Amino acid sequence: MTTLALGATLLGGPASADVHCSVPLADWQPREALQRKLEAEGWTVTAIRADDGCYKVRATNARGERLEGKFDPARLEPVRRKTQEDDED
Known part of the structure; x- marks a missing residue:
């Protein structure tokens, strides 16, 4: 699986489909914060x-490629991501 590197925060990390986050709901940042960061x-x-x-x-992304990722809701850091290319492999 090809990993996607967009910006300094998207480097490395597991590419497993079975990723779970265990952050208490009280520690989650708002969705809007993640959206602003990614945009x-x-x-x-x-x-x-x-x-x-x-x-x-x-x-x-800017090239029109479809992206999908899972992010830690407290740190807003990626825990898994893939591109349209990954689906075509």
Whole structure:
């Protein structure tokens, strides 16, 4: 699986489909904070939802590639992401 590196915050990390976050709900940052962060890095966010205790994001980049990622809801750091290319492999 190819990992996506967009901006300094999207480097490395697990690429497992079975990623779960275990952050108490009281510690979650708002979805809007994650959206602002990703848009500043060039993402066009189309959806953010809770999934397995993480934020799951669907977006596109400047080249029009579809992006999908899971983010820690407290730190807003990626725990898993993939691109449209990954689906075609």
